[in-house]
Every structure is written in structure tokens, then in C-alpha cells.
Amino acid sequence: MKILLIEDDHSLGEKIAEHLRRENFSVDLAKNGEDGQHLGETGVYDAAVLDLGLPLVPGIEVLRAWRKAGRILPVLILTARDGWSEKVEGFKAGADDYVMKPFRVEELVMRLRALIRRAAGHAETRILCGPLAYDAQLGTFELEGLPLRLTGLEWRVLSCLALQKEHVVSRADIFERVYDGDAEVDSNSVEVIVARLRRKIGAAMIETVRGHGYRLTAGEA
Structure with missing residues (x-):
């Protein structure tokens, strides 16, 4: 299974990608919204992990562009923004899940697996x-x-x-x-x-x- 990870914090992005690969996922890592949006529009992924505070194109605009283009891949927003209004905006834009920083990578993995399973049409684990x-x-x-x-x-x-x-x-x-x-x-x-x-x-x-x-x-x- 393949994950698109869009995270501008180099250290955090590499850490998440390394952990996901240890869990047998393949990972493409983008470090700005422009590259991430392009990958999400042209590549094949089982899910995306999307930061909101991205350079070039904000994460929320990346998500809106994907949904407007008909991209249905599951999207998990990963952000330090803890305001309720930001969460509502993210879900309205088409997010499937939301994880706050700081977080445990193990929880991120479990949430991604659940998103991928449900997107494939399986209710049972x-x-x-x-x-x-x-x-x-x-x-x-x-x-x-x-x-x-x-x-x-x-x-x-x-x-x-x-x-x-x-x-x-x-x-x-x-x-x-x-x-x-x-x-x-x-x-x-x-x-x-x-x-x-x-x-x-x-x-x-x-x-x-x-x-x-x-x-x-x-x-x-």
C-alpha cells in the first residue's frame, strides 16, 4: 500500500516516512503544497497524510483542489492547529480524519490502515x-x-x-x-x-x- 505524505518539516517528514516504511508502506514525501498537489493529482495512492501549514500552496487548498478534481483518496490531516474552526474547515473541504501534533506515529499508522480498509469497502478488520x-x-x-x-x-x-x-x-x-x-x-x-x-x-x-x-x-x- 502506498502513502502520499506532504509535510514541510524535514525532520518530522523523514521520521514519519521511515516509520511508515518499517510498517511495510511505500511512501512518497512532498515538502510543499505545490509538489504534493501535483503528486496527488497524478499518482496512485491508498491514502494521503496532509499538513495544513505548507509553503507555496496551503494544505487546505491542496485538499480542495483534489476534491474539485474528483480525487477520492482518503486524506488524513496532520497539523498543529488545534482550533475547532480549522477542524470544521478541514472536514468541509473533504478530509477523512484529523490528527493533532504532537502525536504518536503508531496511532497515525492505525488510523491510516482504518481509512484504507474502509475506502476498499470492508467494514470488518x-x-x-x-x-x-x-x-x-x-x-x-x-x-x-x-x-x-x-x-x-x-x-x-x-x-x-x-x-x-x-x-x-x-x-x-x-x-x-x-x-x-x-x-x-x-x-x-x-x-x-x-x-x-x-x-x-x-x-x-x-x-x-x-x-x-x-x-x-x-x-x-
Whole structure:
């Protein structure tokens, strides 16, 4: 899963990005509103973390521009502004959640997971697909009741498929959500990761839909 983080405080932005990557998210970090707005309009993200006090373009204007353009990605506002009027303005502009600074990064992660899960249409935190179980709040997988050990890239691909189980996810969509924007990767890397996942959970569970992409299905494990 991929997060767009827009934060002008260099130290805080890097700290948040590092923690999110440790939690297996891929992250694009923008340090001003102009760059962040452009990324949000052109990139593929599962959620955005948006500061309000940004240079060049204020965060609230970035959010308004996204919503006016029809961008529906979940947006969590992260700000030091604690006035009720600012919160109301943020929600009216289209924010989905609001976290005040200072904060615990662990809480930020949990809120992001909840936003992503709900945006994918899942009310329950535990998503089941045959013998595979994904706890979308804790970010853990089990296969036949046992913990499933995955690399960061494997986790990103499998969580992307699990959130849209029984639906086809395009290779391009998976690629966009797996890698950071500045990562140098081979063009067939998604296929390599899918092959590794099939060895771990069973080949029948990840179906290749020719010309379209991949689908996680309740096949034989």
C-alpha cells in the first residue's frame, strides 16, 4: 500500500516516512503544497497524510483542489492547529480524519490502515479469503491459522490483492502501490513477487487474468 505524505518539516517528514516504511508502506514525501498537489493529482495512492501549514500552496487548498478534481483518496490531516474552526474547515473541504501534533506515529499508522480498509469497502478488520486471513488493522497475515512470514514487497502486493479479493487488480496498479516513486525496479518485478507469493500461499489462490492483472481468490492452498 502506498502513502502520499506532504509535510514541510524535514525532520518530522523523514521520521514519519521511515516509520511508515518499517510498517511495510511505500511512501512518497512532498515538502510543499505545490509538489504534493501535483503528486496527488497524478499518482496512485491508498491514502494521503496532509499538513495544513505548507509553503507555496496551503494544505487546505491542496485538499480542495483534489476534491474539485474528483480525487477520492482518503486524506488524513496532520497539523498543529488545534482550533475547532480549522477542524470544521478541514472536514468541509473533504478530509477523512484529523490528527493533532504532537502525536504518536503508531496511532497515525492505525488510523491510516482504518481509512484504507474502509475506502476498499470492508467494514470488518479481518478479511478472509479461503485459508488466508488478513488483519487490515494490525497489518498481519495468517494462512490456515498460522502467521505468514512475508517480505515488505510481498506484504504490499498481497495486502493490495486482499483488500480487493475476488476482483482483478491490474499489474500497473500493483506496481504503483508497491514502489516508492524514486525506486529503480525491473519491469517484471511484480511477476517475480507474485511467483514468490504463490509458493507461500498456494498457486491457485492468485489467478492471472490475461491482459488484465491478478486476482486473489479462495483457491486451494
